[in-house]
Amino acid sequence: MKFNWGTGIVIAFIAFMSFILYFVVIMSKNRNDHHLVTEDYYQQELEFQHDIDKLNNAKNLEENLRWQKTDSGMLISFPENLETQKIAGNIELYRPSNKHLDYKAAIELTDHTVLIPNDRLLEGRWDIRIDWTYNNTSYLYKQQIVY
Incomplete structure (x- = not known):
């Protein structure tokens, strides 16, 4: 397989989508207790x-x-x-x-x-x-x- 600029764009696009998907999964799993400074x-x-x-x-x-x-x-x-x-x-x-x-x-x-x-x-x-x-x-x- 020959590596040209079209293949590089596809790999960059897949890498970017993988990063975004990874980020979404990590943030949705991270359910810390986010609450207001005071209760009232x-x-x-x-x-x-x-x-x-x-x-x-x-x-x-x-x-x-x-x-x-x-x-x-x-x-x-x-x-x-x-x-x-x-x-x-x-x-x-x-x-x-x-x-x-x-x-x-x-x-x-x-x-x-x-x-x-x-x-x-x-x-x-x-x-x-x-x-x-x-x-x-x-x-x-x-x-x-x-x-």
């Missing part, structure tokens, strides 16, 4: 304007929340000029790489700080979301950090 994604999307309002309320505070890494864990400090009894809400730490490491707790203050122990946190990227109220005004603190 659509509900959160509907509440997005409320989050914007809460963020604006937090920006209008004299002093916003702060966090710092200490030897015992992550220390979250609330503004000193607020009464701790009137502060309520939730702290959520979201780990993008592993949802089993996510942390959620209610805010319980005795002074103006909350400590999240080191055994709950691994080094790496975290998304902090603190949704809290003071005197019936809602506030939101969101930040991506590397702990």
Whole structure:
């Protein structure tokens, strides 16, 4: 059999079709758990304007929340000029790489700080979301950090 340009085109065409067919078979077999970042994604999307309002309320505070890494864990400090009894809400730490490491707790203050122990946190990227109220005004603190 003589190899000419017509034979080369046919071989190239067959090779391309084989690659595409291989790719389709591999992708159809690869059924990983593809899911949304959060379980209630659509509900959160509907509440997005409320989050914007809460963020604006937090920006209008004299002093916003702060966090710092200490030897015992992550220390979250609330503004000193607020009464701790009137502060309520939730702290959520979201780990993008592993949802089993996510942390959620209610805010319980005795002074103006909350400590999240080191055994709950691994080094790496975290998304902090603190949704809290003071005197019936809602506030939101969101930040991506590397702990």
